Amino acid sequence: MLSRIPSRCAVVGPSFRRGLATxxxxxxxxxxxxxxxxxxxxxxxxxxHIKTAIILNRSPILTxxxxxxxxxxxxxxxxxxxxxxxxxxxxxxxxxxxxxxTRFNLEERKRERLAFGPGFLEKEDISEEKRQANIAAVEQxxxxxxxxxxxxxxxxxxxxKNDQKSLDRxxxxxxxxxxxxxxxxxxxxxxxxxxxxxxxxxxxAAQKNLLAVCGDKMDTWIVGRAPVGVHKPEPQSDSxxxxxxxxxxxxxxxxxxxxxxxxxxxxxLSYQEIRDTVEPSYWESIxxxxxxx
Amino acid sequence: MSQVSRKAKGFSLTRFQxxxxxxxxxxxxxxxxxxxxxxxxxxxxxxxxxxxxxYHTTLKDDLMYxxxxxxxxxxxAPRQIRxxxxxxxxxxxxxKNPPVGGSxxxxxxxxxxxxxxxxxxxxxxxxxxxxxxxxxxxxLLPAIMQLKALSGESxxxxxxxxxxxxxxxxxxxxxxxxxxxxxxxGAKVDLKGQAMYDFLGTLxxxxxxxxxxxxxxxxxPQSSSSNTPSTVAGVVSFGLPPSAIGFFPxxxxxxxxxxxxxxxxxxxxxxATGIGAQDRARALVSGFQVPFVRR
Numbered sequence: 326m327l328s329r330i331p332s333r334c335a336v337v338g339p340s341f342r343r344g345l346a347t348x349x350x351x352x353x354x355x356x357x358x359x360x361x362x363x364x365x366x367x368x369x370x371x372x373x374h375i376k377t378a379i380i381l382n383r384s385p386i387l388t389x390x391x392x393x394x395x396x397x398x399x400x401x402x403x404x405x406x407x408x409x410x411x412x413x414x415x416x417x418x419x420x421x422x423x424x425x426x427t428r429f430n431l432e433e434r435k436r437e438r439l440a441f442g443p444g445f446l447e448k449e450d451i452s453e454e455k456r457q458a459n460i461a462a463v464e465q466x467x468x469x470x471x472x473x474x475x476x477x478x479x480x481x482x483x484x485x486k487n488d489q490k491s492l493d494r495x496x497x498x499x500x501x502x503x504x505x506x507x508x509x510x511x512x513x514x515x516x517x518x519x520x521x522x523x524x525x526x527x528x529x530a531a532q533k534n535l536l537a538v539c540g541d542k543m544d545t546w547i548v549g550r551a552p553v554g555v556h557k558p559e560p561q562s563d564s565x566x567x568x569x570x571x572x573x574x575x576x577x578x579x580x581x582x583x584x585x586x587x588x589x590x591x592x593x594l595s596y597q598e599i600r601d602t603v604e605p606s607y608w609e610s611i612x613x614x615x616x617x618x
Numbered sequence: 619m620s621q622v623s624r625k626a627k628g629f630s631l632t633r634f635q636x637x638x639x640x641x642x643x644x645x646x647x648x649x650x651x652x653x654x655x656x657x658x659x660x661x662x663x664x665x666x667x668x669x670x671x672x673y674h675t676t677l678k679d680d681l682m683y684x685x686x687x688x689x690x691x692x693x694x695a696p697r698q699i700r701x702x703x704x705x706x707x708x709x710x711x712x713x714k715n716p717p718v719g720g721s722x723x724x725x726x727x728x729x730x731x732x733x734x735x736x737x738x739x740x741x742x743x744x745x746x747x748x749x750x751x752x753x754x755x756x757x758l759l760p761a762i763m764q765l766k767a768l769s770g771e772s773x774x775x776x777x778x779x780x781x782x783x784x785x786x787x788x789x790x791x792x793x794x795x796x797x798x799x800x801x802x803x804g805a806k807v808d809l810k811g812q813a814m815y816d817f818l819g820t821l822x823x824x825x826x827x828x829x830x831x832x833x834x835x836x837x838x839p840q841s842s843s844s845n846t847p848s849t850v851a852g853v854v855s856f857g858l859p860p861s862a863i864g865f866f867p868x869x870x871x872x873x874x875x876x877x878x879x880x881x882x883x884x885x886x887x888x889x890a891t892g893i894g895a896q897d898r899a900r901a902l903v904s905g906f907q908v909p910f911v912r913r
Binding site for chain 1 (some may be wrong): 659661662663664666668671672675676679680684685763772773775776777814871872875
């Protein structure tokens with residue numbers, strides 16, 4: 326829908342090459358001095374090597390736990406709302422004398438008591454036996470409806486074990502996939518990346534490389550067609566300059582498979598953990614793309 | 619200290635102290651007779667909002683990447699092709715001055731992409747028209763109650779002057795045998811903030827999955843014009859039939875109380891403007907799991 330516009334696709338083509346070769350054009354347009362010509366033949370600067378990397382994101386799967394201040398604020402606002410709300414139309418929602426109405430009244434009294442204290446409530450004008458019978462009936466109803474099931478804990482097992490390969494860890498945070506590879510005889514952590522073939526669109530190459538590096542056992546979606554960031558590694562003495570374009574993607578299902586050939590290991594890390602894991606120069610390029618929380 | 623922590627653990631609502639004793643009788647509102655507090659009381663967010671968090675943690679970044687248009691430098695001013703209206707000129711002073719080349723509404727360019735104008739949801743409007751209300755306006759009552767149950771909004775609720783609650787729509791034109799100006803014919807309600815996200819959550823989790831033969835909101839064909847006023851206004855709309863209204867849990871709980879359910883239009887109003895605004899609005903709304911399909 327949005328990416329129908331072709332100009333937003335980044336094609337590896339002549340336009341990009343021309344932009345980087347400007348220096349060479351100006352150099353060749355100058356009048357070469359005769360003394361330079363035989364010794365140094367006009368050297369064509371090599372084309373930069375283009376790569377794509379995927380920032381694979383696991384979005385938060387839990388709501389954020391409110392801070393103590395937020396909790397106090399919310400409870401204060403909830404009490405104001407409770408104090409100011411319009412009268413509840415009981416007769417519209419409940420038939421007179423039904424169990425559902427009794428339950429609602431009991432729960433409502435409990436909530437009022439919680440909000441404004443025991444002194445606020447008016448005394449019920451029913452006998453003690455009747456009150457106990459009501460409570461028993463409501464409890465029975467709750468049992469029939471299977472209420473009172475325990476909620477899942479907000480801290481997953483993976484958090485306790487600090488299992489950095491699990492997608493269930495840190496449910497409230499944004500997690501990103503980093504992989505371990507050997508580059509120039511050194512083990513480093515970085516985002517999964519790969520080369521771009523000639524004529525291939527960047528986002529297509531990114532999708533292909535992700536599958537090639539991390540296996541096809543996961544369901545992912547790449548956000549848009551345009552890259553979200555760029556990193557230029559320091560050029561090695563012999564190899565040509567290279568440029569890495571980052572694409573953002575989301576993981577929907579599945580998990581990465583580390584085959585040991587392309588990647589040695591993988592981890593799902595938060596912003597702060599990535600800062601301590603990757604190379605400082607790499608971090609400078611990616612730190613503004615990632616969510617801090 | 620221990621008392622405070624015990625309290626905080628045991629109760630979800632934390633009470634700090636008892637409410638102040640009221641020494642003097644409060645002034646009464648002359649019309650309603652209700653006691654008026656000496657200060658203006660406004661209620662704000664009373665619970666964390668899941669979908670709003672989802673927008674800020676996930677959707678906002680993605681929408682920025684998807685809708686970003688790169689521009690270098692400032693935009694050039696639009697070309698002036700004919701003399702502008704000059705109020706000093708006695709010839710043009712009292713003459714009509716239509717824009718050159720017809721209406722420019724659909725050709726308005728989108729504002730430059732900035733972090734401030736990433737597309738966001740401003741409000742959701744629910745709107746229902748009850749045809750029978752032309753004959754007897756009491757037919758509007760179930761529709762009003764339905765909107766009330768769905769939105770929970772009332773006039774100036776929570777001390778907020780901008781909350782208008784359920785509004786009655788009156789006829790504007792005279793259409794023979796149908797509408798007369800001034801007669802009540804429908805009802806609408808604007809949802810903003812937390813109420814808006816709550817409604818959106820209910821819609822996408824309880825209602826849309828339970829609709830039969832609903833694959834998604836139908837998109838216009840690809841060949842349709844891209845510069846009509848509606849495509850540059852950043853509003854996404856669709857309708858729900860009366861049979862779908864019963865799937866809302868607020869209605870379902872006492873569906874017998876409604877003599878007749880009426881279908882409604884849902885308008886998602888976003889801040890997107892200019893060319894392609896409706897596409898950007900759809901991208902946002904689909905991020906909240908409202909499906910779209912193309913026929």
